Amino acid sequence: MGLFDRFKRVVKANINDMISRAENPEKMLNQLIVDMNEQLFESKKSVASAIADEKKLERQMNQNLAQSKDWEEKARIALRAGKEDLAKEALLRKQEYDNLASQYREQWVAQHESVEKLKESLRQVQQKIEEAQRKKNLLIARAKRAEAQKRIQQTIGGMADNSAFEAFDRMASKVDRIEAEADAMKELEGITADESLEKKFKALESSAASADFLLEEFKKKEGMD
Secondary structure, eight states, X not given: OOHHHHHHHHHHHHHHHHHXXXXXXXXXXXXXXXXXXXXXXXXXXXXXXXXXXXXXXXXXXHHHHHHHHHHHHHHHHHHHTXXXXXXXXXXXXXXXXXXXXXXXXXXXXXXXXXXXXXXXXXHHHHHHHHHHHHHHHHHHHHHHXXXXXXXXXXXXXXXXXXXXXXXXXXXXXXXXXXXXXXXXXXXXXXXXXXXXXXXHHHHHHHHHHHHHHXXXXXXXXXXXX
């Protein structure tokens, strides 16, 4: 399993665990960033260890190449001294170091390729974390907005089921009716007052007319017509 795949597996496991516990979105996102950076740190240690192994193989390869070169020089010196047997021994030792150097080179090349892949995976992880950090605040804002909207909807839903609002409407209707009745009583009082005044004037007029009639009749009787 590659470095990047291991990183994704660990982070995904942390995400699933947090979601299952239904934590606060802001707290969860902040913790995820912390977890990502911790995993990044562990990944860097793995890459650093791989680089150390690569350098060790390169150093061992160079050491064997240096030994090969040294035995080649010894063979040259022995040959110049006319000691062919020593020259042969030196050349055999050179060949051994050449073989070792070749094997170390193969290991070093393979390790170098592996390290380059690990470095690329590490860069991807860093980019993902940087992207997550940029998106974190936006996601937190979205989560807060969604939570606020949820609370508003819950409040509206609670209002729809609350009988207090129905009682309030009934009381408002009752007040309207009381006001209407009061206005009606006032109007009736006005009408009654007008009728009473009118009766008084009619009675007065009737009384005045009766007095005039009696006076005329009395004059006639007394011959004062």
